[in-house]
Every structure is written in structure tokens, then in C-alpha cells.
Amino acid sequence: MALNSIVLKRAASLAAAINLIVPLFHADRIRDDQWHLRFLSIDSAHKQNLGEGVTVATVDTGVSPHSDLRKNLTSGTDLITGGNGQQDINSHGTSMAGLIAAHGNGSGGALGIAPRSRILPVRIAAQDGRGTPDDVAAGIDWAIEHEAKVISVSYAGASSARLRMSVDRAAREDTIVVAAAGNRPESLAVGFPAALDGVLAVGAVGRDGEHAELSVTGEAVAITAPGVDIYSTSTNNNYSKGSGTSAATAIVAGAAALVRSKYPELSAPEVVHRLTATATDKGAPGRDEQYGYGVLNLVAALTADVPPLSASAAPPATSSAATPEHEGGGRLPWAVVVVLVAAGLALPLFLWMRYRRREGAVK
Known part of the structure; x- marks a missing residue:
């Protein structure tokens, strides 16, 4: 991918684009330019939790050591050339790690x-x-094996059997996979792995909290967050x-990571449920293709009283599995199912008895 990209691109699929590299002497103004922190009420959120004890893997272009990351960057892996993942000549992975x-x-x-x-940098x-x-998939597998509790995948591309297997493995290992929905005009539909069941698919909003035109829409989108003019670390x-x-x-x-740190007893699906259940609803009521369940509300995710998932609750935010429906919508009533099954069993018996009677008459 060209140096001016902020995405992991396969073919023409993009997740984002770097617009500007800001020299170090502007470090004193970077915090002021990070508008998304104020949008998310980060000061209030950080009074609740700072993410201690949680490892987040970035499956990306590597993470270059940066003075703003020196305390948190651990030794990872480079699945291309070997090494610890702390080489990034693209800048994308370093930017994601900083966010x-x-x-x-x-x-x-x-x-x-x-x-x-x-x-935990995983260079792919x-x-x-x-x-x-x-x-x-190889990056996700490595991150799981090295005990990442959250895996961030800012990539939107095609699918494969191995990728589906890796996402399924993450679910079995109670690991959250967060992935980019993808960007217009390069992508017309939610890319993979975001479109897979078990992945928290993310779209973008602008400074006004409204859907960003560059953000792909679709049924798989589960939540949105700031994604326009976002400042972060670079190489x-x-x-x-x-x-x-x-x-x-x-x-x-x-x-x-904040939710996992504050509520360590919660499973991965429960963490996702907390994030989506507390999101600020936008667009059509309930889940929609632009915002998913809504815009990330960081403080609510850390403080709200959220009922746990249960057998009677709505499907998890990342599930797109279809349920058998009749023309009027909803599941077939059990009474109808019982009648249909009984009829199916009775018909052969009725025909057999009628045949026996006819056979006796012929004789």
C-alpha cells in the first residue's frame, strides 16, 4: 500500500487514508487536535478505568516504538520477515496502536x-x-495463542476458510475480534472479517456524530465511533x-479493553453486549445499517446497569444468522410445528390402512 494510506488494503479495498504526517514539534497541540477524546468524554471515562491488565493485539503493519507508547508496547511478532513486530514502515499500525x-x-x-x-504488535x-x-487469519491465531483479550483488525477484504476458522477459534477462546467495516468508494459492502459472525464490525461517524459518508453500510455493522480527522501516533x-x-x-x-479491565468477569459476548447496549442510538430506531446499534458511548459502557445476555434476549450484536420465518415475520409458532409434524406422521398411516382395506376387498 502507498505511504499515504492508513489501511491494510487487499486489491482495491481500503479502511482509511492518512491525510497528513505531523512533525514532532507539534506534539504539544496533538492532544487538543484529538477531538474524538472530548466527543467520548475521555476524562470521565478514565476516572472509571484505564485498561490495566488487558492486552490488545493489533493485526496490522507492525508498531514502531514511539515515545507516547513506550510504556505499553510489548514484544510481538513479524509474520513476514520475523522479529518482534516493532517495525512499521507504513505507519498504519503505529497509528492504530496510538488510538x-x-x-x-x-x-x-x-x-x-x-x-x-x-x-501486542502482530505484523502481517x-x-x-x-x-x-x-x-x-495467521495474525489472529498468533494473537490468540499469546493471550490477547482484544484483537483489533483495521482491515477490510475478502474472506477465506482459514479466516472463518480463526474467528471461530477466537470465540471459543473468549477473545474479542474488532474489525473495520470498510470505506467507500473502494468498498461497496462490509468487508471481512467484519462481516463474519462473532466479529464486532465498526463503522465511522464524523465530528457531528453523524454517519461519515466514507463509511460502508450494511447489516453486519454493529457499532460506530469517530473516524474523521483523527490524530494519532506515527513512525x-x-x-x-x-x-x-x-x-x-x-x-x-x-x-x-476498558470494559474488559473494569469487568474482568464478563465473557467476550457480554463485553460486546455492554458496548452495543449502551451505544447512543442514531438513525432508525434500534439497529440499522448505518450506525449498527448506535455510536459508542464510552462512559455509559463503563457505568450503566446493563442486564446480562440471556436465552430470551435478542441475538448477540455480531450475529447475522437467519431464523426460519413465515410470511408475517417471526418464528413459526410451536403449535403450528406440532400440527405439521403430526399430520406428516398420520398421513402414511392413513394411506396404509386404506390400502389394507382395499386389498381385503379384492381377495
């Missing part, structure tokens, strides 16, 4: 959503940012400004 876990320098520098969480793409679905200790569902995905991954 998740940058701690800044006092009141200066970049601040992440979960500044005491740990970043190099300078051009190209990665295949199987590359993403060579600089900063970046970008727009797209990549940034929104990293922000939601940071939110998942």
Missing part, C-alpha cells in the same frame, strides 16, 4: 482510549500494506491525521 493505548507525556502528545492496556503486512485473508516519533473505519475500529478496540 488504542498511547499514554502521551503529561498533557502533551497523543492519548489512547485505554492508556494502561498493553499493545509490509510497506505496501497488502495482506491476504489468510495473513489476517519516526511523529504523528498522523487520518479518516476511516480503521481509526473507528481502534477506538472501539480501546473501549473493549
Whole structure:
């Protein structure tokens, strides 16, 4: 992928685009430019939790060491050339890591959503940012094996059998996979892995909290977050400004880390449920294709009284499985099912008895 991209791209699919690299001497103004922090009431959220004890894997282009990440960046892996994942000549992965876990320098520098969480860099793409679905799957598998509790995938591309298997494995291991829905005009539908069951698919909103035109829509979208003009860390200790569902995905991954840290007893589906149940509803009432369940409400996710998921509750936010329906909508009533089954059993018996009577008459 070209240097001016902020996405992991396969073919023409983009998740976001870097618009500007900001030199280090502007570090003192970066925090002020991070409008998404004020939008999410980050000061109030950080009074509740800072993400301590949670490891977030970034399946991306690697994460370059940055002064705003030095306390949180751990040794990961480079699935391309070997190494610890702390090489990033593209800048995308470093930007995503900063949105998740940058701690800044006092009141200066970049601040992440979960500044005491740990970043586990998993490098699956190099300078051009190209990665295949199987590359993403390998990154997810490695992150699971190294005990990441949240996996951030700012990638939108095609699917594969291995990718589906890796997502299923994450669900079995109680690991949250957060992924970018994708960007227009390059993508026309929600990409993978976001479109898979079990993945928290993220769309983007702008400064006004309204759906960002660049954000792909679709039934798989479960939640939205800020994704326009987002400042974060970059390579060579600089900063970046970008727009797209990549940034929104990293922000939601940071939110998942905060919830996992404050509520360690919650399962991955319960964490996702807490994030979607407390989201600020936008657009059509309930879930819709632009906002999913709504816009991330960080403070509510950390403080609201959220009833747990139950057998009678609505399907999980990441599920797109269809349920048998009749013409009027909804599941077939049990009474109808019983009658149909009974009729199916009775008809052969009736025909057999009639045949026996006819056979006796012929004789």
C-alpha cells in the first residue's frame, strides 16, 4: 500500500487514508487536535478505568516504538520477515496502536482510549500494506495463542476458510475480534472479517456524530465511533491525521479493553453486549445499517446497569444468522410445528390402512 494510506488494503479495498504526517514539534497541540477524546468524554471515562491488565493485539503493519507508547508496547511478532513486530514502515499500525493505548507525556502528545492496556504488535503486512485473508487469519491465531483479550483488525477484504476458522477459534477462546467495516468508494459492502459472525464490525461517524459518508453500510455493522480527522501516533516519533473505519475500529478496540479491565468477569459476548447496549442510538430506531446499534458511548459502557445476555434476549450484536420465518415475520409458532409434524406422521398411516382395506376387498 502507498505511504499515504492508513489501511491494510487487499486489491482495491481500503479502511482509511492518512491525510497528513505531523512533525514532532507539534506534539504539544496533538492532544487538543484529538477531538474524538472530548466527543467520548475521555476524562470521565478514565476516572472509571484505564485498561490495566488487558492486552490488545493489533493485526496490522507492525508498531514502531514511539515515545507516547513506550510504556505499553510489548514484544510481538513479524509474520513476514520475523522479529518482534516493532517495525512499521507504513505507519498504519503505529497509528492504530496510538488510538488504542498511547499514554502521551503529561498533557502533551497523543492519548489512547485505554492508556494502561498493553499493545501486542502482530505484523502481517509490509510497506505496501497488502495482506491476504489468510495473513489476517495467521495474525489472529498468533494473537490468540499469546493471550490477547482484544484483537483489533483495521482491515477490510475478502474472506477465506482459514479466516472463518480463526474467528471461530477466537470465540471459543473468549477473545474479542474488532474489525473495520470498510470505506467507500473502494468498498461497496462490509468487508471481512467484519462481516463474519462473532466479529464486532465498526463503522465511522464524523465530528457531528453523524454517519461519515466514507463509511460502508450494511447489516453486519454493529457499532460506530469517530473516524474523521483523527490524530494519532506515527513512525519516526511523529504523528498522523487520518479518516476511516480503521481509526473507528481502534477506538472501539480501546473501549473493549476498558470494559474488559473494569469487568474482568464478563465473557467476550457480554463485553460486546455492554458496548452495543449502551451505544447512543442514531438513525432508525434500534439497529440499522448505518450506525449498527448506535455510536459508542464510552462512559455509559463503563457505568450503566446493563442486564446480562440471556436465552430470551435478542441475538448477540455480531450475529447475522437467519431464523426460519413465515410470511408475517417471526418464528413459526410451536403449535403450528406440532400440527405439521403430526399430520406428516398420520398421513402414511392413513394411506396404509386404506390400502389394507382395499386389498381385503379384492381377495
